[in-house]
Amino acid sequence: MGKHRRTSPSKIRVISSGRSRPSHTKSRTSVPEGQDSPAKKRRLTHVLVGASVTLAGGAVASPPAHADTGQDLSAAIAAIAWKGERPASRAVSAESARSRTSLQVIADGLPKVSAAEVLDIAERQIGVKENGAGGGTKFHRWYMDSYRADETVERDGGSIRGYANAPWCAMFVSWVGEQAGIRPVFGWDAYTVTYAQWFKANGHWGRTAKSGALVFFDWKGGDSLYGIDHVGLVEKDNGDGTITTIEGNTGNGKVERRVRPKSQVVGYGYPVYRA
Template identity: 60%
Template sequence: MATNRLTPKSRNLAHVLLGASILVGAGTLAAPAALAEAPGQSPLSAPPAEVVKTAKSPLELQAERLPKVTAAKVLDIAASQIGVSENAQGGGTKFQSWYVSSPRAQETVARDGGNPQAYANASWCAMFVSWVGDQAGIRPTVGWDAYTVTYAQWFKNNGHWGTVAKPGAVVFYDWQGGKSIDGIDHVGFVKKDNGDGTISTIEGNTGNGKVEARVRPTSQVVGYGYPVYSG
């Protein structure tokens, strides 16, 4: 009976391929298949530049089927809503109404409990960001959720999470200055990095119950989610 055994060369190659795997959600996106060994070239040698390919993330693959939208366009849509305010019950916004009627409300209720109508008066910062992405036609790469923690985790699971403030990035805050996704309190859009330890943003459901432009200290930022933009 034949034995499946790695030779020293093939064992090294296996280690390289396993180390190059990319974590995506609960699974992995495997590295590209190994190239055939050319004469005089070890398996660990770099292949010619013209055959090196970069694996695309799930969000980048989604973006190929969506309209080409820039970060500036998304920020324009967000800015057009500045001044929109909630009612005395904390509801009454178009963002909440849209979310209640969306299929995502049913999905998040199944995950978190409650009923879809409860979102009509719930905190709506994440619903605002989701609505803007939908209006821009690129919701699959902006995401949609009503809960900031799972929203941030979605970006991280899809490999679009980081610590650099880019225009159009989705910014997640912890008012206590923590850096754990579990501690996230609020979310908005980055307009620009001011280069002085602050960022300019556009956010829904601010302390005034409105969509507003704000300047926030980066010390309160947990991280950034990166939608896929064209340019």
């Protein structure tokens, strides 16, 4: 297969891990001194200080969501919801915030969604197929229209139009989380490696197959996040060394249900399900 990992349409540079990574070649518009660029303003609209990994889904150079900064963030955590509004009657105490992960706290302001409901959304997309150029799906269009595309282009280089025919397994999974209304605790990205890093940074990463988990594959059977090639959703653990999944951007260029060996799994990302 080999087409599942996102790469930028721009030049490639080599990072210290020894693997290729898209370079940052996006052209920049001159901004007057003392003013933020439009892209930065859009990002800051969605980012709480100390929580950029959770809310923006950003690169793991940022601290895990609500990392201890020496400040009392309980009031700020309580104010986080789908679009940043304060959840009605959902005050979060500092004690409860400390006893749970940041994503679990954020989930208090989101709809109660089960793994079964998320998988139903994904299942209804089975059969959606890419065009002859390898793109053109509604998942591509949605991602290109989202502010997340601005963020990942700034991070990885290239241009938003480069996503039009890009490998789309991560865009498909991200779209499912958006449709379920739990994007802040589901994450979103177009690059499988940084998507996995986001789960790990937020303490929602493991090696156990669970229904509704995101599953990250390395076709060579490695265990490094940097070797991840593909992502899908776990439908069930078959109990025989395989899992049943729902994935976009399969070898047939479709959303399909697949049975995969666990030997190809690097790990699992666990969204917060509330029912």
